[in-house]
Amino acid sequence: MLASQIRELCEPGRQYTFMEVCGGHTHTIYKHGLEDYLPEAVTLVHGPGCPVCVIPMGRVDDAIDLARRPGVIMTSFGDMMRVPGGQGSFLDAKAAGADIRMVYSPLDALKIARMNPDRTVVFMAIGFETTAPSTAMTVLRAAAEGLSNFFVFCNHVTIIPAIKAILDSPDQRLDGFIGPGHVSTVIGCRPYEFIAREYGKPLVCAGFEPLDILQSIHMLLRQLADGRADVENQYTRVVPWDGNRTALDVISRVMEVRPFFEWRGLGFISQSALRMREAYAAYDAEVLFDVPGVRVADPKACQCGEVLKGVLKPWECKVFGTACTPETPIGTCMVSSEGACAAYYNFGRFTRSRHKETSRT
Amino acid sequence: MCLGIPGEIVELLPGPTELATVDVVGVRRAINIGLLGEQGVRPGDWVLVHVGFAMSKIDEAEAAATLALLTGLGQAYTDELEALAESDIT
Numbered sequence: 001m002l003a004s005q006i007r008e009l010c011e012p013g014r015q016y017t018f019m020e021v022c023g024g025h026t027h028t029i030y031k032h033g034l035e036d037y038l039p040e041a042v043t044l045v046h047g048p049g050c051p052v053c054v055i056p057m058g059r060v061d062d063a064i065d066l067a068r069r070p071g072v073i074m075t076s077f078g079d080m081m082r083v084p085g086g087q088g089s090f091l092d093a094k095a096a097g098a099d100i101r102m103v104y105s106p107l108d109a110l111k112i113a114r115m116n117p118d119r120t121v122v123f124m125a126i127g128f129e130t131t132a133p134s135t136a137m138t139v140l141r142a143a144a145e146g147l148s149n150f151f152v153f154c155n156h157v158t159i160i161p162a163i164k165a166i167l168d169s170p171d172q173r174l175d176g177f178i179g180p181g182h183v184s185t186v187i188g189c190r191p192y193e194f195i196a197r198e199y200g201k202p203l204v205c206a207g208f209e210p211l212d213i214l215q216s217i218h219m220l221l222r223q224l225a226d227g228r229a230d231v232e233n234q235y236t237r238v239v240p241w242d243g244n245r246t247a248l249d250v251i252s253r254v255m256e257v258r259p260f261f262e263w264r265g266l267g268f269i270s271q272s273a274l275r276m277r278e279a280y281a282a283y284d285a286e287v288l289f290d291v292p293g294v295r296v297a298d299p300k301a302c303q304c305g306e307v308l309k310g311v312l313k314p315w316e317c318k319v320f321g322t323a324c325t326p327e328t329p330i331g332t333c334m335v336s337s338e339g340a341c342a343a344y345y346n347f348g349r350f351t352r353s354r355h356k357e358t359s360r361t
Numbered sequence: 362m363c364l365g366i367p368g369e370i371v372e373l374l375p376g377p378t379e380l381a382t383v384d385v386v387g388v389r390r391a392i393n394i395g396l397l398g399e400q401g402v403r404p405g406d407w408v409l410v411h412v413g414f415a416m417s418k419i420d421e422a423e424a425a426a427t428l429a430l431l432t433g434l435g436q437a438y439t440d441e442l443e444a445l446a447e448s449d450i451t
């Protein structure tokens with residue numbers, strides 16, 4: 001029903017390319033084979049919205065360097081454990097004796113600090129605006145308790161500059177965006193308005209169920225058919241138009257925008273990440289330690305940058321599924337279940353596009 | 362980490378720490394509710410939980426639909442639930 005309405009909205013002879021910004025959407029799309037429900041004229045490309053995927057190798061090496069210092073307990077989310085740096089991953093460093101612990105929440109890391117007053121506990125914070133408020137709240141809590149052995153190695157990134165970088169990149173040919181769901185519960189829909197206004201592209205914030213995504217694609221095509229470019233919210237059940245004021249306030253109390261930050265595969269993007277404010281320097285691992293700030297070029301074979309920009313499909317990367325698998329990832333997109341390569345590796349191998357691709361080669 | 366898992370508020374914990382007990386498919390854990398701001402929560406309310414923090418209030422139907430979707434994710438969901446079960450926020 002929805003599928004035929006989508007078909008009807010497609011102008012004959014016209015091709016439509018939409019980017020789903022968020023890795024959660026990528027996962028749903030491959031898991032449910034959504035591309036099979038779409039007309040040939042509609043192509044979905046994956047965006048940079050997987051927080052693990054965008055961590056550059058150098059930051060992993062920096063974190064491992066911190067983890068190896070005497071007395072340090074390094075903590076981070078489970079997703080970080082396999083992310084390859086230039087010198088291996090957290091798992092490798094742990095096997096070599098570093099005290100690296102997986103936590104579910106930054107508050108768990110705080111508890112480790114409380115229970116180990118003679119150790120230095122570092123939380124490697126990653127994620128978009130979805131997780132930044134949690135890190136910020138945890139820092140406020142550490143301050144309220146007067147803890148002096150809890151530090152944040154802040155790697156939070158912000159979604160808007162990444163979308164802007166993609167819009168500005170010369171090889172992009174996008175007709176619209178399926179906007180991220182969870183990030184938008186925090187930032188709301190307003191920050192996307194420039195995409196419609198300045199770039200003339202529609203964006204629809206979408207939920208994570210297969211129907212949500214199909215409906216969002218329908219809304220995008222509707223706008224294009226009407227000659228409009230607006231920001232619309234398909235996920236009103238969860239996403240308030242103005243976002244979560246409390247969460248935004250907490251972020252800006254504790255963190256400020258960095259002048260620039262390196263993204264895996266995308267290079268340096270200005271004002272695209274957060275660091276701790278000076279007022280909270282006492283909790284900033286980058287102030288406490290002299291972080292080496294290593295820069296490591298991505299491995300030659302790795303094409304994560306192209307995948308993150310939606311220029312390449314995962315299976316078009318030369319090492320996909322051979323040298324690069326979820327067990328032995330070369331690139332980051334293969335690590336987290338939200339990464340496009342991992343999602344495609346796990347679910348997507350039998351979809352229409354793959355058939356098309358293999359029959360062409 | 363990006364998965365928002367629906368949980369039902371069981372009890373608000375006293376004190377300045379803004380914690381509440383939630384029930385996530387039978388697992389009871391403390392989470393922080395400080396990011397919900399003014400709207401607050403009461404026992405019986407449903408919230409989406411990200412890395413130990415309630416991020417938004419949802420209704421029961423949305424909670425059920427999200428749970429069904431997450432269950433279909435397989436490993437990623439099991440990992441997240443295990444991590445949550447091991448979590449010990451105080």
Ligand code: SF4
Nearest residue numbers: 304317324331334341
């Ligand atoms: S297959 Fe591996 S190296 Fe290639 S883009 Fe995907 S994650 Fe990166």
